[in-house]
Amino acid sequence: MVKIRSSEITPEHVYLSRRQFMAGIGAVAGSLLVTACAAPAAQPVQTGQATTPAAPGAPAPLAAPGDGEPSASKDTDELGDKLTPFQSVTTYNNFYEFSTDKQAVAGLAKNFRTTPWTVTVGGLVNKPKTFDVEDLLKRYVQQERIYRLRCVEAWSMVIPWLGFPLAALLQEVEPTSQAKYVRFETLLDHKQMPGQQAGWYQWPYAEGLRLDEAMHDLAILSAGLYGKLLLPQNGAPLRLVVPWKYGFKSIKSIVKIELVAEQPTSLWMAAAPDEYGFYANVNPDVSHPRWSQASERRIGELNRRKTLPFNGYADEVAGLYTGMDLRKYY
């Protein structure tokens, strides 16, 4: 197993002030069932500095999708793996609300309306609140996080996300002592999202995390990548990114976050309970019932590469699962 020291990950977290961001990209800030995700044959971690809200009233530091060149602070991740080109990240997508054809998603999602957009955070919390996404981007410093994304379908990418720790938002609403899990929901809108007319999934797309997973500093809410606001196909205006889990956990276009007492059922658990578990930690030793997870195809590479436990983030997250049988809790 490749060892990664947390100090090698931390430098990836570039804390971008608006000035740095503007200088870096020279752009004006914007106003801003078949396969895997395939139809079925058919103790909170303190996030420290990362949670610091940005100065009230500071403008959102991301360039509008059309403005400026894609940019990132580095061209590799902490393992030395090259970033996946912007073109691939934005044209090879899983977003079943639009299509099951990865290359058709970007075109079908082109006119998806992502402003105005609110995210309601409630359930077992002391301070439920509905946030305007633009306010969230002003409130929290947007950090660059270069993460590997490993899809359960056994392909992967390396993506320079921009976002802020999910923990920051959760701490703000103050989960009560009964809250044990976090449930996320995507927008439900058949008109804009033609894929939601497909009756074999239980829409809206839903996902969940255990509260301590959600509070881990590696789990972020992302509003951008490559220095630009997210395009619709990548989950605009706000999506989850949980890099040690299969990509389907990283739910897109979130409208609702709920703190709950019981383990939530995700869309994939409901569609194919034997194939998709709640935890979905990247694990080369546990095969999907229909294919091996021991290796993966990095988009843009010819040869397959070995899949790393927890997608290479074991040093950071394995402790969340001490004593759990990861074959049972897949």
Ligand code: MTE
């Ligand atoms: N979120 C929603 N709402 N709908 C989806 O179909 N697909 C998931 C995840 N989030 C999906 C989703 C899957 S299977 C993967 S691999 C990632 O998004 C892909 O993210 P990307 O297209 O930005 O690479």
